[in-house]
Amino acid sequence: MSFIKPKFRHPRLPTNALGFTVADYDGAISTLCAGCGHDSISAAIRNACFKSALEPHRIAKVSGIGCSSKMPTYFLGRSHGFNSVHGRMPSVATGASLANRNLTYIGVSGDGDTASIGMGQFIHLIRRNVNMTYIVANNGCYGLTKGQDSATADLGSVSKGGAANPFDGIDLASLAVLQGASFVARSFSGDKDQLEPLIRAAMAHDGFAFIDVVSPCVTFNNHAGSTRSYGSTRDHLDAMPVDFVPVREEIRAEYAEGTSHAVTLHDGSVIHLLKADAGYAADDRTGALTAIRSAQQDRRILTGLLFLDPNSRDLNDTLELASRPLNELGKDELCPGSKMLDSINEGLR
Amino acid sequence: MPCNFCILSATAMDSGCALTKTSLGMDVYRRTLDSWFMRGVELKPTNTGDPEYFHKVVDCQYACPAHTPVPQYIRLIAQQRYSDAYLVNWESNVFPGILGRTCDRPCEPACRRGRVEEEPVAICRLKRVAADFKDDITPRLPKAGPGNGKKIALIGGGPASLTVARDLAPLGYELHLYDAQAKGGGFMRSEIPSFRLPEKVLDEEIGYVLDMGIKARFDTYVDSMQAILDKHYDAVFVGSGAPRGRNLPDLSGRDTADANVHIGLDWLANVAFEHVKTIGKRVIVLGGGNTAMDCCRTSRRLGGQDVKVIVRSPFEDMKASPWEKEDALHEGIPIIDNHVPRTFVIEDGKLTGMTFEKVKPVYDKDGHRELVPTGEEPAFYPCDDVLIAIGQQNAFPWIERSTGVNFDAHGLPVLNKVTLQSTRPDVFFGGDAAFGPENIITAVAQGHQAAISIDLYCTGKDLTARPAPDVTLVSQKMGIHEWSYDSAPTEDLRLTVPLADLDRALEDRKLEVELGFDLDAAFVEAERCLNCDVQTVFTADTCIECDACTDICPTSCINFIANGPEDDLRTRLAVPAIEPEQALYVSGPLETGRVMVKDEDVCLHCGLCAERCPTAAWDMMRFTYSVTKATPNLMEVG
Ligand SMILES: Cc1cc2nc3c(=O)[nH]c(=O)nc-3n(C[C@H](O)[C@H](O)[C@H](O)COP(=O)(O)OP(=O)(O)OC[C@H]3O[C@@H](n4cnc5c(N)ncnc54)[C@H](O)[C@@H]3O)c2cc1C
Numbered sequence: 001m002s003f004i005k006p007k008f009r010h011p012r013l014p015t016n017a018l019g020f021t022v023a024d025y026d027g028a029i030s031t032l033c034a035g036c037g038h039d040s041i042s043a044a045i046r047n048a049c050f051k052s053a054l055e056p057h058r059i060a061k062v063s064g065i066g067c068s069s070k071m072p073t074y075f076l077g078r079s080h081g082f083n084s085v086h087g088r089m090p091s092v093a094t095g096a097s098l099a100n101r102n103l104t105y106i107g108v109s110g111d112g113d114t115a116s117i118g119m120g121q122f123i124h125l126i127r128r129n130v131n132m133t134y135i136v137a138n139n140g141c142y143g144l145t146k147g148q149d150s151a152t153a154d155l156g157s158v159s160k161g162g163a164a165n166p167f168d169g170i171d172l173a174s175l176a177v178l179q180g181a182s183f184v185a186r187s188f189s190g191d192k193d194q195l196e197p198l199i200r201a202a203m204a205h206d207g208f209a210f211i212d213v214v215s216p217c218v219t220f221n222n223h224a225g226s227t228r229s230y231g232s233t234r235d236h237l238d239a240m241p242v243d244f245v246p247v248r249e250e251i252r253a254e255y256a257e258g259t260s261h262a263v264t265l266h267d268g269s270v271i272h273l274l275k276a277d278a279g280y281a282a283d284d285r286t287g288a289l290t291a292i293r294s295a296q297q298d299r300r301i302l303t304g305l306l307f308l309d310p311n312s313r314d315l316n317d318t319l320e321l322a323s324r325p326l327n328e329l330g331k332d333e334l335c336p337g338s339k340m341l342d343s344i345n346e347g348l349r
Numbered sequence: 350m351p352c353n354f355c356i357l358s359a360t361a362m363d364s365g366c367a368l369t370k371t372s373l374g375m376d377v378y379r380r381t382l383d384s385w386f387m388r389g390v391e392l393k394p395t396n397t398g399d400p401e402y403f404h405k406v407v408d409c410q411y412a413c414p415a416h417t418p419v420p421q422y423i424r425l426i427a428q429q430r431y432s433d434a435y436l437v438n439w440e441s442n443v444f445p446g447i448l449g450r451t452c453d454r455p456c457e458p459a460c461r462r463g464r465v466e467e468e469p470v471a472i473c474r475l476k477r478v479a480a481d482f483k484d485d486i487t488p489r490l491p492k493a494g495p496g497n498g499k500k501i502a503l504i505g506g507g508p509a510s511l512t513v514a515r516d517l518a519p520l521g522y523e524l525h526l527y528d529a530q531a532k533g534g535g536f537m538r539s540e541i542p543s544f545r546l547p548e549k550v551l552d553e554e555i556g557y558v559l560d561m562g563i564k565a566r567f568d569t570y571v572d573s574m575q576a577i578l579d580k581h582y583d584a585v586f587v588g589s590g591a592p593r594g595r596n597l598p599d600l601s602g603r604d605t606a607d608a609n610v611h612i613g614l615d616w617l618a619n620v621a622f623e624h625v626k627t628i629g630k631r632v633i634v635l636g637g638g639n640t641a642m643d644c645c646r647t648s649r650r651l652g653g654q655d656v657k658v659i660v661r662s663p664f665e666d667m668k669a670s671p672w673e674k675e676d677a678l679h680e681g682i683p684i685i686d687n688h689v690p691r692t693f694v695i696e697d698g699k700l701t702g703m704t705f706e707k708v709k710p711v712y713d714k715d716g717h718r719e720l721v722p723t724g725e726e727p728a729f730y731p732c733d734d735v736l737i738a739i740g741q742q743n744a745f746p747w748i749e750r751s752t753g754v755n756f757d758a759h760g761l762p763v764l765n766k767v768t769l770q771s772t773r774p775d776v777f778f779g780g781d782a783a784f785g786p787e788n789i790i791t792a793v794a795q796g797h798q799a800a801i802s803i804d805l806y807c808t809g810k811d812l813t814a815r816p817a818p819d820v821t822l823v824s825q826k827m828g829i830h831e832w833s834y835d836s837a838p839t840e841d842l843r844l845t846v847p848l849a850d851l852d853r854a855l856e857d858r859k860l861e862v863e864l865g866f867d868l869d870a871a872f873v874e875a876e877r878c879l880n881c882d883v884q885t886v887f888t889a890d891t892c893i894e895c896d897a898c899t900d901i902c903p904t905s906c907i908n909f910i911a912n913g914p915e916d917d918l919r920t921r922l923a924v925p926a927i928e929p930e931q932a933l934y935v936s937g938p939l940e941t942g943r944v945m946v947k948d949e950d951v952c953l954h955c956g957l958c959a960e961r962c963p964t965a966a967w968d969m970m971r972f973t974y975s976v977t978k979a980t981p982n983l984m985e986v987g
Pocket residue numbers: 451452453504505506507508509510527528529530534535536537540541569570571572588589590591592614617639640643747779780781782786787788789790792
């Protein structure tokens with residue numbers, strides 16, 4: 001078993017606008033099971049940060065508990081990170097985002113971490129529109145504790161022990177749309193062509209960006225009868241491809257009229273929804289819910305950008321906090337002295 | 350419009366852009382004429398059943414003319430199994446101790462390590478480690494076989510003839526070896542100076558061959574091929590080398606200066622056999638090849654104090670290996686380039702120096718070089734002696750044209766390039782005598798082939814039906830994530846071989862300059878080997894396309910993409926594959942219709958792809974490739 005990834009890299013690795021190669025966004029070698037979907041998500045996050053040329057030291061990774069929540073160790077080894085307790089990452093993320101609004105926050109959680117123990121916290125992230133990317137690596141089970149059904153497991157999905165799940169699963173994407181999330185997407189760990197642009201768009205989005213990623217647990221939930229295996233997911237995948245064009249990049253691909261639908265983000269970046277009939281309106285909350293629902297009824301897993309409100313106001317704006325990060329404010333700014341107090345008091349007389 | 354890679358035609362794509370992804374809702378046509386046409390140019394799955402595919406991945410072994418299984422012996426060194434490492438070499442290249450000191454090492458520029466790091470593995474000097482630290486291996490060497498009634502003559506006792514002898518002796522051939530010199534070894538003994546190759550090493554390894562019952566006739570110059578043929582040998586092998594050194598007969602003053610002007614080849618042989626023991630204080634060596642380097646370094650040891658190499662070509666274009674030039678510079682010998690010799694300057698009937706025309710290289714657009722005079726005054730360099738080391742030629746004054754052995758316009762024998770058979774069916778050539786001056790390892794490789802041909806010829810078989818190489822492919826899996834080899838590449842940089850004290854070395858012509866690695870250094874150096882013979886073997890049927898291998902691969906080798914013609918495929922990899930010499934490993938179609946494409950170029954053979962694969966679609970399998978010799982299974986090394 002290898003515990004270290006060799007230092008050697010391809011001598012002709014491309015560099016991004018900062019002069020970094022993708023290797024500069026690597027983390028420690030993964031200790032997850034070989035073939036775990038989570039590792040693919042880690043790689044997608046790494047690739048997305050590389051492609052978007054984010055500075056590693058301006059990124060903070062936050063997570064809870066679970067195999068999925070271990071992921072941040074395995075990417076962005078030069079970024080900040082906080083591995084919180086089970087289901088409590090949202091509080092940590094909220095606090096961090098308020099303390100330093102200038103970092104890019106990437107939250108990584110599992111279906112257990114989010115939909116069971118962390119549900120109460122998760123919902124408030126949405127409500128407050130905390131400026132972060134929140135990825136759920138959704139494998140329909142508690143991988144770390146050996147594969148018990150999670151709250152997102154589909155009705156009838158057969159566990160490794162052979163029992164069919166008697167409960168309807170919680171659909172986190174629908175929940176997020178319903179609860180008013182400003183960016184909601186779904187993807188599959190095995191579809192980096194779609195997942196990477198979605199993560200890049202989520203990181204560019206101002207506000208809470210939620211991505212529910214089907215991520216097969218190769219050890220406990222990849223057998224026949226499981227609805228979240230590699231095979232079953234591929235069989236039922238209904239992928240809406242997307243492309244992400246950041247604001248400073250010149251537009252490479254052009255899509256003929258009527259074949260795509262472009263959504264411009266707050267910062268000027270563009271997401272292209274490559275669905276030829278352009279029938280999918282990503283800014284229609286009710287339409288999104290209906291589309292997800294009808295896909296579910298057809299046993300399709302609809303992936304892509306499901307909903308986006310590009311004009312959302314994140315928590316810092318809603319609270320009208322200083323534009324400079326709070327952690328940068330010094331004593332003089334926070335405690336302006338008796339003169340200022342006097343003048344305020346004067347204004348209240 | 351047709352898309353250039355995915356064999357589909359689609360509207361709503363920009364023209365043939367390889368980056369545009371097929372997307373939902375796009376109008377895609379599968380059965381257009383174009384798409385049928387394109388289908389034919391998709392890359393076919395790699396045929397790993399062809400022994401040459403994996404052989405080529407073992408860069409060093411592939412580059413070695415004798416295809417020595419380099420990674421195998423390097424691992425044996427790391428395991429402290431020096432005798433086994435030696436015998437693996439001996440089977441393949443016959444002279445591990447000699448080659449471990451003198452080989453031209455075409456393996457090293459080919460070594461994969463040189464593509465991911467500064468320097469290749471010190472393959473050659475590890476070979477020497479095996480030779481230096483082995484136990485007595487004589488009991489394990491093959492013996493002459495029971496006589497088969499056939500007699501073979503070998504003309505010349507250099508590495509080519511000795512290899513033929515070694516390969517044929519176990520089959521029971523009676524081998525008569527003729528050499529004009531007093532001892533065996535050919536140029537290895539007469540030309541390569543003792544400070545690079547001690548006599549003890551030569552005697553030992555030449556002895557291993559001669560001790561297989563070879564009937565050697567030394568001090569016997571063969572002056573007539575016909576006389577040999579008249580002795581009714583079943584076959585004759587000519588391994589007489591390229592013995593004639595080029596001269597500068599037309600240069601003014603050449604004849605008058607003759608007493609102090611020497612042909613490098615002859616002079617080195619005279620030094621080796623101790624006919625010459627001194628040289629003047631000021632020496633000019635003409636030439637830029639390895640012979641020139643040996644001449645100048647030998648001069649330093651025979652009393653030459655002001656020794657210079659003066660060469661026509663620019664320093665970078667010199668024929669000498671970089672390390673030979675370094676060694677000369679290290680011994681205080683300046684190399685003066687871009688100087689063309691013009692005259693030997695004579696005063697009072699005695700050589701006092703030479704004049705040179707200064708030139709500069711001019712390259713045309715095809716890279717052809719011309720040396721153009723700079724127009725400056727000719728340069729004068731004083732000297733007492735001149736050594737001419739400007740090239741080497743074949744000469745076969747002793748082979749009568751009436752024997753039916755034909756020669757071409759350049760004086761080289763007309764040969765079948767594979768069988769090495771001459772125009773006279775029972776006469777074969779190999780080594781420098783065959784295609785002009787090369788090196789020891791080439792002579793050995795040709796010796797193996799000539800031995801096969803001679804055996805086929807003597808047993809009345811078809812010479813063109815060459816025996817296939819012996820190949821095996823065995824999984825190295827020991828446990829779930831455990832391999833039988835040190836899969837993790839180490840990060841140590843190449844070690845340099847320690848040298849003897851310079852002053853002492855210059856006093857004693859026989860003192861070996863390179864001291865060789867000690868065992869600690871040998872282990873560190875051996876661990877730098879990337880085990881390129883442990884192959885990444887992919888089974889498409891079991892792949893679930895989880896991407897784990899792509900994600901973990903440190904050097905971004907593995908891709909899952911749409912198939913296409915090779916040129917296009919190469920541009921679409923995570924890191925474009927720009928080295929056409931390095932193969933792409935392509936699978937058959939997977940579930941999603943894509944294929945796995947691995948660029949072999951900078952794979953570290955670290956096994957991480959196989960470790961991360963949940964279905965064992967990747968396996969690390971050791972590939973052995975052994976050039977079949979006239980005597981198969983010469984050695985058993987586990
Ligand atoms: C100065 C110098 C340094 C070199 N250094 C290296 C080195 O470091 N590494 C390397 O790989 N190569 C080196 N070479 C090249 C290498 O020595 C030759 O390529 C190699 O020895 C060729 O082997 P061979 O068996 O073809 O013939 P040779 O080694 O040339 O042997 C031919 C033998 O045949 C004998 N012979 C010739 N004609 C007759 C005849 N008619 N009757 C009887 N005997 C005859 C000769 O006396 C000689 O002994 C060097 C060459 C020179 C000149």
